[in-house]
Amino acid sequence: MSTAIVWFRNILRLHDNPVLSWASDCDGIDTIIPIYILDDKWVNQSNHSPTVNRKKFLYESILGLNRNLEEKLQSGILIFSGNAVEIFKSIFEMLDTEITWLLCDFCSEPEGLKSMDEIQLLLSDSSIQTKVFPAVSTILDIEKVIRSEDFINPKSLKDIDKIFANNLETDPDGYLVGESLAPPKQIKPNINVMQSLANNDILSKYYIPFTDLQQEAMKIDSNLETGTHYFLGGENEALVRLKRKVSDSHNFVNDFSKPHSVSTNEQGNPLEPSTTGLSPYISNGCLSVRLLWNECRKANFNSSHTKPPESLLGQLMFREMFYLLSRSVENWDDDNANTNCKPIEWGEYDEPKVTAWELGMTGFPYIDAMMRQLESTGWMHHLGRHAVSCFLTRGQLWQNWKIGRDIFDRKLIDSDWALNNGNWLWLAGVAPFSMPYYRVYNPCPDSKSSLNAETVDADFIRYWVPELISFPSKYIFEPHRASLEIQRSSNCIIGQDYPNPIVNRKESRKENLIRFKESNANLSKGN
Secondary structure (H helix, E strand, C coil): CCEEEEEECCCCCCCCCHHHHHHHHCCCCCEEEEEEEECHHHCCCCCCCCCHHHHHHHHHHHHHHHHHHHHHHCCCCEEEECCHHHHHHHHHHHCCCCEEEEEEECCCCHHHHHHHHHHHHHCCCCCCEEEEECCCCCCCCHHHHHCCCCCCCCCCHHHHHHHHHHHCEEECCEEECCCCCCCCCCCCECHHHHHHHHCCCCHHHCECCHHHHHHHHHHHHHHCCCCCCCCCCCHHHHHHHHHHHHHCCHHHHHHCCHHHCCCCCECCECCCCCCCCCHHHHHCCCCCHHHHHHHHHHHHCCCCCCCCCCCHHHHHHHHHHHHHHHHHCCCCCCCCCCCCCCCCCCCCCCHHHHHHHHHCCCCCHHHHHHHHHHHHHCCCCHHHHHHHHHHHHHHCCCCCHHHHHHHHHHHCCCCCHHHHHHHHHHHCCCCCCCCCCCCCCCCCCCCCCCCCCCCCCCHHHHHHCHHHCCCCHHHHCCHHHCCHHHHHHCCCCECCCECCCCCCHHHHHHHHHHHHHHHHHHHHHHC
16 A cells, blocks of 8 residues: 655645645555644744744644545644654654655745755655655746746846746736646545554654644633734635635726735724735645636736736735745845845844834834734734834834844744745845835825825724824824823823834934945945
């Protein structure tokens, strides 16, 4: 009997799952063993561990996958936690004559690449074959593209458009990415072997029973403040949101312009994004990016619609760009020896300022509302991310972009190694694809601001910064400018009930522009 291990790495879904579909269709495979492995950081608490929102979303996604496997395919999934190489070494030693295949999706993060290399080395003298499926979490086959002779690191939409043209077929409506796969109709799980693995003494230190993960998710959920845990994890939730925001909303898709979407979420609902809100489901593998692309194309068919880069398809193309760069640029996640990062001389780590920024206590209500939303829900509109990133780095606080990158990585439910680093490089003004460093977002937006904040009712600010709930909209973005009489009548004394600004935004902007220019000049001299 031929048994294949199907290792779900970043593909927590049944739809458009080429790994599972191949295993179910392959004549040479009799049974399969679905496995998911949590990294230690998700279980062992440390300063670098993901926050409860990230954990909750991932746990719900794993539990949702298990339910779908049980209900639709009469299977389930074994969940382990720990070092993937050590876990597979134990499994292979236990089942050395029964396992013939190890199948998994390609993961481009450095740790994921390292683990796969070590596992393949471990199996080099065995009869077990490995098959890694590319372009599961992306449109393009990232490794194939970066290894092509004509590949040049993309720096713009024009560059990534050329790469798409070289690697994808087209029709009059644009690029063809292939149809997304339907869920397999049946699989043959090896229940007996799965039970023996779950009960094995050696593997017991890694094994996580389904009920334990379920209880942990429920514990997190019960400890979260009511009304803040907005996004539910899992494939089913992803498909419901896709239908509501994209498939059944063609006008929304066709009119979508990301730079013009409202950063303060939907009017009357400070928790619902004005964008699709699908990024957490894509980054966690609950939703196929290929399926999303095709649904957008259906909406665009025979209709007037926005074009890249502002359109939804344009945003997906930029996502591919960051994935390519994350594999082709050495030290993508660092500010040293990184060809896509100017090593600007940032200031010394300022703990009080960084803490105020992280906790949403800077005295700038727009910044604070965004950071409190991140803390409570694990999500933030892209323009909000622009503003808080700029504020921390070249705008007001002059702190190294990696500080914010690490905080985002722990808190964002749509955290993605390639994209998180790429966006922070971009917004810190240090990358070849960055906006000019002197274009600094005003942290106190008005109705004409490119941050597209709703300023008439300012409900978003009132929701996330309730200290200011009674403040007149005229002063709510700069409450320290209100007279003491207005502060008293609003039941909020600035400097007492809500902090004064931690910096003078105009002076800090001026000083930082000088610093950036001087640091740039020093780099030029060094060359």
